[in-house]
Amino acid sequence: MSVRRDAWHGDGGGAGRPPRLVLVLPSTTYRASDFLEAARSVGAEVVVASDGSQAMAETMGAGALTVPVDDPQAAGQRIAAHAATGPIDAVIGVDDRGVRAATVAAEQLGLAHNPLAAVTAAARKDRQRAAFAAAGVPQPAVAVVGGQGEGALPAFGGSSEDVAKAARHVGLPCVLKATTRSASQGVIRADSPGEAAGAAERIRRIVAAAGDDPGQPLMVEAFAPGAEVAVEGVLHGGELEVLAVFDKPDHPDGPTFEETVYVTPSRLPATALAPLETAVAQAAAALGLREGPIHAEARVDVDARRVAMLEVAARSIGGLCSRALRFGAATSLEELLVRHALGLRTDRARRELSASGVLMLPIRQRGWLAGVEGVETARAVPGVEEVALTVTPGQELVPVPEGNRYLGFAFARGATPADVEASLAQVQQALQVRVQAGVASA
Template sequence: MTTPLADYAKFAGKRVAIVEHMQNHPFVLGLHQAREHGLEVWLLTGDRDWYTHGHDWDSHPLAAAVDRVIDVDTTDVDAVLAAVTGEDGRPLVDGLTSFSDYHTVLAARAARRLGLPGPDPEAVETANVKDRLRVALGDVPYNIPHRLVADEGQLEEAARALGFPMIAKPPAEAIGYGVRRVDDMTELVEAFRELSGVRRSLRGQPRSGEVLLETYVEGVEVSVETMTVDGHTHVFGVTSKDLFGEPAYIECGHTFPVPLPDDEREALYGVVRATLEAIGYRHGPCHTEVRRTESGWRVIEANPRTPSSCMTMLVTDVTGRSPILDAWLLALGEVPPIEPVVHNGGAAVRMLYPKRRGTLKRVDGVEAASAVPGVQVLLHVEKGDKLFQRMDNSSCVGFTYCNGPDRLEAQALADKAAGLLDFVTEEEEEEAGRP
């Protein structure tokens, strides 16, 4: 990942509080880069074990990437405020934000109460709670018909209204958790019973058990990476989204930038800007997922944060702008010099998933994969970690990343490196050793 071209000298002497954090390599690297430019970083967390998975905190990459860790209930806005407020009632930080879907609303509320820069909390909540986004968009052609159901007795009417196939998902989750396609009434009932039984989010917040149903729209899905400053949305570009695992939708790779004809690109940017305007989102980064259908672009989700899964690396290496660092500038009340955005080359990332469940013993092929030209192997598991095969992105164990002359060559090299890696479990070796 190249060093951003912009001057981030405005970080010097400033302090930012981050409510929880992404664990992927780009976000840790962003912390180091910001601190190199003089930014002091406080991490507010409710559970260090969520990051370490039983390992020692002091050896975790985040421990060396922040200046201070504050253990606090990050689901309680008053507790967060108390952690960053002095005895005189004034904030001890110059900015407060979050890139975690589960904490962006709380961070926006805390920043507003402290008088610090930040997005409208209602806009963030409207984006995060997916049925509210659908209601806010109304009858525009790029919305998707939906029903929010609270009990099984509502399923028949929803099926008549939406038809099959449809998508069933929790109204407020991340990483593709719980999202699946249903093709008939039997699958719909099964999906509802499973999802309605989930009463806690992946980060422990209470959930109502409601299930969001949406008409399935066929098409190629992309994401648009943006930064909104004082109501004007700047576009970094378009990212591809490769998926596998139907009926679930798990991300397995991305490339940047996706070339589009001028008319399609302008229509897509118009849809994204109109979506953010509709919910009142006037300040901050956003990762908006959109699907190209026969009838035009359809908005899948709007995520008011920087993108994950190394997509910030894609943007930075191709444009010279860091969405992470730019977002922190905004949180401090500074205006990042985003435009004009110029694309130079292309980049790709492949997400790695284990072929087997079990306890990781070793990773074979790292040296060979790292030797592929232009490729970085970025793993976030180590010996002794449990490997899962879940129906969401949380089972990802790392990435192969490549920055190249164009996105397709970068993708081919990242794919080649990914094919050389094998995650060997203790259970697998025990099975192989049995007579």
């Protein structure tokens, strides 16, 4: 385990031909256009592997490949077989659904990749926690309910009484989580054993509604005090380069944990950032991750000088949030990741000097979107660069913890993190969301 703070260098790319890149883009991803633009910016030939590639066929032509993204072995084999049409220099899975397929393909093609076991462990919260515990990574006290505990994790039965026992075991308040969901879906804080039992039942309903196994184990972990942060990084042969640390100034403390504002650079003192970066590197190593992007979440108790790792994902930041990051003059996170995957040289990995941030527009009321007013006012706020709505009128709105998406994203830049935070607060005040209850109109 180590932390790397210098920019990366590579000499990749095939002699006499443009590099060829496969992007595994599930049809539900927000990130297709940003990765496609990044690939074009480095002159790469792009093959899009997607479960919805028919929709891209007109624009991608021969560059569209239909694969069963949710069957990583079959998808990876199909991508690897596509090398018969020409050499493939890199495969990138852009979000959780595509990462394992990309890993299988890269392994079969002999490209740099993470071990499949590491990527699989990163997709399951219980396996992450067991790996962290075995490696001594700092984390909250944790237990598993309703299933066999991974590794040495304490395990309890699935009854309401068992959930209450698990809550007492880890300490109150506690947080209950589904093991396989993301984006704050199925994450609920409980302040008593009875609340924990009720939260477990609610999470099982959420998991079932999402098409997952409602009998899967659930996590019960002690609520960790301190500031919650997100860390964006990239691994180079096991060395972590930290690209950005985001503060979450809205302090998500429950009972649900919707994400709202991310701002970078972090305002944590250097005495807190150094152990944070070390803990993230330890967590990635504990999972066996060695190559490519990671996105980590942690709590930092500055007063107690304590870091508690919450999770590490084997991908970059989700949604459109990466647009809050620029490196050098105007290099996107996606371009850095494409360059890294292709082995192309870059000296531009240092984040821009200005502060920046993103507001994930939360869904606060269940129903169907009737419209959003004040968008132009929000776009005119000083420092705001973009307001992008990702839900259209007539679509259903489901707040967390049942839901797992946002109304849209707003991006701002400024001289200081406080300036950015103020701009994003004005955006939130300017937007008025109209929600229609009942059945959506035709």
